[in-house]
Amino acid sequence: MSDHPEAPITPVAAYEPPYYVAVFTAVRTQEQSGYSETSARMEGLVRAVPGFLGMDHAETPGGLGITVGYFRDADALTEWRINAEHGAAQKRGRSEWYQSYTLHVAKVERSHGFSRG
Amino acid sequence: MSDHPEAPITPVAAYEPPYYVAVFTAVRTQEQSGYSETSARMEGLVRAVPGFLGMDHAETPGGLGITVGYFRDADALTEWRINAEHGAAQKRGRSEWYQSYTLHVAKVERSHGFSRG
Numbered sequence: 001m002s003d004h005p006e007a008p009i010t011p012v013a014a015y016e017p018p019y020y021v022a023v024f025t026a027v028r029t030q031e032q033s034g035y036s037e038t039s040a041r042m043e044g045l046v047r048a049v050p051g052f053l054g055m056d057h058a059e060t061p062g063g064l065g066i067t068v069g070y071f072r073d074a075d076a077l078t079e080w081r082i083n084a085e086h087g088a089a090q091k092r093g094r095s096e097w098y099q100s101y102t103l104h105v106a107k108v109e110r111s112h113g114f115s116r117g
Numbered sequence: 118m119s120d121h122p123e124a125p126i127t128p129v130a131a132y133e134p135p136y137y138v139a140v141f142t143a144v145r146t147q148e149q150s151g152y153s154e155t156s157a158r159m160e161g162l163v164r165a166v167p168g169f170l171g172m173d174h175a176e177t178p179g180g181l182g183i184t185v186g187y188f189r190d191a192d193a194l195t196e197w198r199i200n201a202e203h204g205a206a207q208k209r210g211r212s213e214w215y216q217s218y219t220l221h222v223a224k225v226e227r228s229h230g231f232s233r234g
Contacts, residue, residue, distance in 0.1 A: 008144075009144050009180050009181055010144060010217050011142035011143060011144065011181060011217060011218060011219045012142065012219060013219055014219050014220070014221065020223075021138070021140060021221055021223050023138060023140060023185055025128035025129065025173045025175075025185065026128060027125075027126050027127060027128065029233070056142045056181060056183060057177075057181070057183075058142075058175040058176050058177045058180065058181045058182055058183040059175050059177055060174075060175045060176055060177075061178065063126050063175065064126055064128060064173060064174070064175045065175055066173060066174075066175040066183040066185065068140055068142065068183065068221075070221075094231055098231065098233070099127075099232070099233050100127050100128060100230070100231060100232040100233060101128060101230065101231050102128045102129060102130055102131050102228065102229070102230040102231075103131070103228060103229055103230070104131065104138055104185075104187075104225050104228045105225065105226055105227045105228065106137075106138050106223035106224055106225040106226060107223055107224050107226060108221050108222065108223040109222055109223060109224060110222045111219065111220060111221045111222065112219070112220055113217070113218065113219040113220070114211055114215065114217060114218050114219075115216070115217040116146070116215070116216050116217060
C-alpha cells in the first residue's frame with residue numbers, strides 16, 4: 001500500500017484531532033479474480049480525494065485483512081463514499097471477493113505515536 | 118485472537134453507534150522476547166474490562182500489524198488505559214518490541230457489515 005516499497009514500513013502518524021477514520025475489516029473468498037487491479041485503482045482514486053490523509057493496511061495470510069483510511073473531515077469521507085467507481089467496486093466485492101466485512105466510521109478524539117528514531 | 122481457533126475467521130460485527138474504537142498500528146523490532154506471552158495476557162485483561170466489545174487483529178508478515186479494540190463507551194476505554202499491568206506492558210513495548218506505532222481513539226458514528234451467510 002506504499003508507492004515506495006523499498007522505503008521502511010511505518011504506520012501512518014497521528015494527526016491533530018479531530019479527523020476521521022474508516023476502519024474496514026474483511027475476510028476474502030477464494031474468488032479473487034480482478035481484486036488486485038481494482039484494489040490498486042481504488043487506492044489511486046482515494047488518494048486523489050481532497051482531505052484524504054493516508055491509509056494503513058495489514059493482512060494475515062489466509063485470515064483477516066484490516067484497512068484504515070484517514071480523512072480530514074466528514075466531507076472528505078462523503079466524497080469517497082459517493083464516488084461512482086468506488087460504488088461499483090463495492091458491489092463487485094460483495095458478489096465475488098468478500099466472505100464478510102465490517103465498516104466502522106469514527107471521529108478521532110485523541111491520538112499519539114511512538115517511533116524509535 | 119480468538120478463543121476458538123477452529124471456528125471460521127470473521128471480523129467483529131458492527132455495533133449500534135455510538136461506541137469507541139482504539140486503532141493501534143505498529144511495526145515490530147527484531148527483539149520479540151516475551152512478546153507473545155504479554156500479548157496473550159493483555160488480551161485476557163482487556164476482555165475482562167466491562168464495556169469491552171471485541172477486537173480485530175491482522176498482521177502482514179514482516180510488515181504492519183493493526184489491532185482494533187471496540188469499547189461501549191469512554192469509561193471502558195479509560196479503565197483499560199489506566200490499567201497498571203497494561204501500562205507496564207506499554208513501557209516494555211516501547212523499550213523492546215516496537216519500532217514505531219500510532220494509536221487513534223475514535224467515536225464511531227456509523228457502521229455496517231456484510232456477510233455471505
